[in-house]
Every structure is written in C-alpha cells, then in structure tokens.
Amino acid sequence: MKKQLVRHTRDYFQRIYNQVPDAIFLSPGRINIIGEHVDYNDGFVLPAAINKYVCFALRKTNNDTISFHAKDINESYSLSIHDNLAPVETMWVNYLLGVLDELKRRNKKVSGFQMAFSSTVPMGSGLSSSAAVECGLAFALNTLFDLGLSRQEIALIGQQAEHRFAGVKCGIMDQFASVFGKKNKVIKLDCTTLDYSYYDAHLGDYSLLLLDSCVKHTHLTSGYNDRRNEVEVGLKMIQSQFPEVHTFRHCSLEMIENLKTELGDIIYKRCLFVVKEIARVGQAIAALQAKDYPLLGQTMTETHWGLSKEYEVSCPEIDFLVETMVQHEGVLGSRMMGGGFGGCSI
Ligand code: GLA
Numbered sequence: 001m002k003k004q005l006v007r008h009t010r011d012y013f014q015r016i017y018n019q020v021p022d023a024i025f026l027s028p029g030r031i032n033i034i035g036e037h038v039d040y041n042d043g044f045v046l047p048a049a050i051n052k053y054v055c056f057a058l059r060k061t062n063n064d065t066i067s068f069h070a071k072d073i074n075e076s077y078s079l080s081i082h083d084n085l086a087p088v089e090t091m092w093v094n095y096l097l098g099v100l101d102e103l104k105r106r107n108k109k110v111s112g113f114q115m116a117f118s119s120t121v122p123m124g125s126g127l128s129s130s131a132a133v134e135c136g137l138a139f140a141l142n143t144l145f146d147l148g149l150s151r152q153e154i155a156l157i158g159q160q161a162e163h164r165f166a167g168v169k170c171g172i173m174d175q176f177a178s179v180f181g182k183k184n185k186v187i188k189l190d191c192t193t194l195d196y197s198y199y200d201a202h203l204g205d206y207s208l209l210l211l212d213s214c215v216k217h218t219h220l221t222s223g224y225n226d227r228r229n230e231v232e233v234g235l236k237m238i239q240s241q242f243p244e245v246h247t248f249r250h251c252s253l254e255m256i257e258n259l260k261t262e263l264g265d266i267i268y269k270r271c272l273f274v275v276k277e278i279a280r281v282g283q284a285i286a287a288l289q290a291k292d293y294p295l296l297g298q299t300m301t302e303t304h305w306g307l308s309k310e311y312e313v314s315c316p317e318i319d320f321l322v323e324t325m326v327q328h329e330g331v332l333g334s335r336m337m338g339g340g341f342g343g344c345s346i
Helices: 002-017 091-105 129-144 151-166 173-180 224-241 253-258 260-289 293-310 316-326
Strands: 023-032 047-060 065-070 075-080 113-119 185-190 196-200
Touching: 002 023, 002 047, 002 065, 002 113, 023 129, 023 173, 047 129, 047 173, 065 091, 075 091, 091 129, 091 151, 113 129, 129 151, 129 173, 151 173, 173 185, 196 260, 224 253, 224 260, 253 260, 260 293, 293 316
Parallel strands: 065 113
Antiparallel strands: 023 047, 047 113, 047 185, 065 075, 185 196
16 A cells, blocks of 8 residues: 555656656654643653555755645645745645745755655544644655754644644644654653653554544644643643642642632643543553553543543544444453544544
C-alpha cells in the first residue's frame, strides 16, 4: 500500500507538472494509546505513528511560484513566494499556508516549488491527517531547501500552523508523533518539557484495533477549543487558591474537590478529568512495562468514561462501540481516541 501510494503520487506529479519530482516524502498519521486532552494540560501522552501516510512529491523551480495539487480531491492552489499569507476558505490549503507562514516567521527562505500530495490517512477520523500534512510539508521543505530545522521545530511549526491557519488550539501530541514516530514503538511524551522515550509496542497475544465510527469531525467547530478555554479558566481558579500549582501536574483531586462549588459543575468535571487522566497515563505506562495488558486495557476503558462523562467529548456512536466491544471475550479495554466528537475507538 505504501509503495502504491508513492507510485500514484509520483505519477500524478509527472502528469500534472510534466516533470519528474526531486524527492518523495511520507508523513505518518498517529494513534494514541492513552493520555487524551492532556497534551495541552502539561500531562504525558502515549501515541505511536502508524503505517498510513500522506505522501508528498516535490520539485524546486527557478521561479517565484509555489504550486500545490491535492490528488485525492483533484484540487490545486498556487501563490507567489512574495505573497502576504493569511488563512483562506479552503481548509487543506490552510495547513500548507500555515507552514509557509511559520517558516517566514523563522526567517527560513524557500524559492518556488511544485508539490503534489495524496493520503491514505482517513480525514476527520482522529488519526491526525492534518498534522501529517503540516509536518510532512515542513519536513520536505526543510530537506529540499536545507533550512536546518530540528525535528522538534518541525513539530512545533506544524502545531503553530494548526493554531494560526486552521483555528484549532491543539496540543503538540499529533505533530510530535508524526515527526518522531518509529516502527513498532510507542512514544512517551512529556508535554511540558517535550522529553520523550520509546516503548515497545508489542502487546504479547493482543493487538490494537481501531473502529471507525464514521462520524466525521473538525475541531474548528467540534468543541475542542471550548474545552481548552474551560480548563484554562479552571486552572486559574485553582491557582488562586493554591499558588503552589503551576500546572495540572501539580494539582491533586483533593484540591479540586475542595473547590467544587467555586468551580461550578462544568469546570469541576473538566478539571477532575484532567487530573485523573494524568494519573492514568502513569498507571498505563507501568502496566505496559510490566506487560500487564489487562490493567492497561482497564485503564483505557476508564479513560473512555472520563472522556464521555466528565470531559464530554465522546458521542453516542463511539459510546456504543466501546460498550459493545468491552463485552467481547478477549477484549481488554476500549475507548474513544483523539480529540473526540467522532472519529475512531481503539
Ligand atoms: C487532537 C489534538 C491533540 C490532542 C488530542 C486529544 O488530536 O490535535 O493535540 O489534544 O486531540 O488528546
């Protein structure tokens, strides 16, 4: 499938531009084992890159024009390297313009180029197709124009592109997983320091299985940004009572219970979820290291009901998938994956 994707993207490039590309790049989507909605709350996450990719074919030109072709939807967009960049109506273009804008902000210069891309990462399914697009372009331009960016900078460029041009105030998990992912490894990422380590993704006799609810979402309108605002307000209220709390990582369940009335029902539930989820990730990592897969599965299911009832980012279709799956013999756990409001269960 990977070879086919590369071949089709290369052929398409040649047909559209009548030229051979200089280089081909593959940028993966991601899954997440546990640690949901805590990347922007100073928690830890446990994602892994997957074997579904956005494939880019690129060629440098001698002029000032940048051309993009999206093979899967047969759409194109072009601009001059001198244009002022601002978000446009078409979302796929914004992911790319956002990256160009971030490069400009960092004083990284590119000349004209031609690009075509195609993807096997399904869109709106919680597998981070947008992060794969952003980071894939940043990685490709970094290589082609020798921009000297580190992998961490590439991930941060992807995240900023998402904030500024797609309007989604995402955390760093998706972009980090796309850039740092390795075959058969999960990444434990400390979202405060961006320190990371790899763990073996082999689960003994067990496998990870994704079920697509086919409920599509976009986090621009899903409620994702609202959740971010709610926990920001919550953290400020906690800090005003407990100045020793710098981030949710320093926050205990007792503190939240103490402030239950002041926080109000909604913000109380959101904060409760975050503190519990940060603790659950620690428990899941210990279970993974001890090869205690039943405990890992149980922790994942607990995360699901937290996401559904406390953080309220699930939907009836995903709740149904989770409820149904956990009744099957041999299924150790199940939960919604990614930002929620649709997408996949794992
Ligand atoms: C989306 C965001 C991530 C993360 C997840 C939820 O995928 O892009 O940064 O917040 O939701 O864990």
